Amino acid sequence: YMIDAHWGIELLAATPFEHEVKLKGTSLGSAANGKLGTLKHLPPTLSVVYYPLDSKSDFQPYLGAGINYTVIYDEHVGS
Known part of the structure; x- marks a missing residue:
């Protein structure tokens, strides 16, 4: 959302990411494979974003700062 010609507010939202947590260099056995x-x-x-150039400019650099709160859920621990 653009507040005016130079300032904007952005909300980055995504679908949830899923990760496997592994441990390298262990002797957990081939069945567990370190997982x-x-x-x-x-x-x-x-984020709050500042665009220093005119909005019609072909090149549009920006400077931004933001805050993030990561929610971790649906944890499954192996044996």
Whole structure:
């Protein structure tokens, strides 16, 4: 959302990411293959962005800062 010609607010939202958590260099055996478990996370980010050039410019650099709160859920720990 553009507040005016130079300032904007952005909300980055995504579908949840799923990750496998593994441990390298262990002797957990070939069955476990170092896998500790899985988890999902959702990282919404709210940013304030400054665009120094005219909005009709072909080149549009920007400077931004934001805050993120990552929610981790649906954790599964292996044996």
